[in-house]
Amino acid sequence: MPEGPETRRAADRVHEQLAGRRLEQVWFYFPELAQEAASLIGREVSAVDSWGKALLTRFDDGRVLYSHNQLYGVWKLHDAEREPDTGRSLRVRLVAEGRAASLYSASDVSLWEAHRLGEHPFLSRLGPDLLTHGVTVGQAMSRLQDARFRRRGLGGLLLDQALFAGIGNYLRSEILFFAGLHYQARPVDLEEGALAQLAGAILEVTRQAYDQSGVTNRPDWAEADRRRGASRRRWRFAVFERDGLPCHICHTLIQRYSVASRRLYVCPRCQSAP
Known part of the structure; x- marks a missing residue:
């Protein structure tokens, strides 16, 4: 399983792809998230960072998309009009100004208000992230x-x-x-x-x-x-x-x-x- 540095590098790549751009398309495989997809259209991706082995996609309305790749999940970056060549199962797709980030094969994905991240059942058990939280x-x-x-x-x-x-x-x-x-x-x-x-x-x-x-x-x-x-x-x-x-x-x-x-x-x- 990737460790913190690999997760942070993945977050950097998604950040470079989407940050500062407004969402044009949002698709979720999970029914509880699918009903929220339309509310994210037009929102700007403000940042993408990581906490341990979890990736956090932050939106300008204060919501955060939590995703954990576990063993098999992977983010693929691509042009919105060009589907990645993969046999994996699509779980999340975010498209902003023609740029797309697609999450495949992950099963742990949820949408949170930023101020409630401390209540997340996984994040609440974590110590500070050595790359994200400025530990001295x-x-x-x-x-x-x-x-x-x-x-x-x-x-x-x-x-x-x-x-x-x-x-x-x-x-x-x-x-x-x-x-x-x-x-x-x-x-x-x-x-x-x-x-x-x-x-x-x-x-x-x-x-x-x-x-x-x-x-x-x-x-x-x-x-x-x-x-x-x-x-x-x-x-x-x-x-x-x-x-x-x-x-x-x-x-x-x-x-x-x-x-x-x-x-x-x-x-x-x-x-x-x-």
Whole structure:
């Protein structure tokens, strides 16, 4: 499933396609939404952003279209007169000034008043989005020290969307590696410097994944891997999916574990157990 950076990049593409334009056509597959379609004609798409793995299309009357791609949903952008070549099932189509954005195969779509988004059954359980909500290092440190999170092992905690929205499996491995922390470490046990390093890694690795289309590796390490003929799957990450390969720092072989029912990759020397 795409993680926060991929969802935000998808939101950016839909934003570029529709934002600042007035809707000419609106179509919904879902009966409860279909009755609202006509009321959106003539409304301007004011912005498209994301919260975790959910995409939020905002209209100038204060309403927001919530959509979650889950495993199979995908937005396709196209000219209004040219149907995308796909066998997927159409769920939403928005057309503004000849430009169209069509959502296929998603099942979780709803229309909300912006001021009521906090009541959404999914969004209400999420922590702040690392790319949308302007989280600072200080705020991230404070959140990690919150009573709900501070005594939990980082291997499971980082996947908890109540902590920060958008961190998934590859980000978890990469964040812990660049923070130099074992998955069993707990925020409560970290000195202030280590906590600040963790908070910084959370923000920096997530931002790099967004800026570089999923690449979280250091540029020099990635370039060295490319020169050796490594595939993108290998060179894009520092540790994720690199089990059995040498650590870029110490050359110890990367190990794979199952933590919180998900695979996690660790350098046993750079990330020694607490």
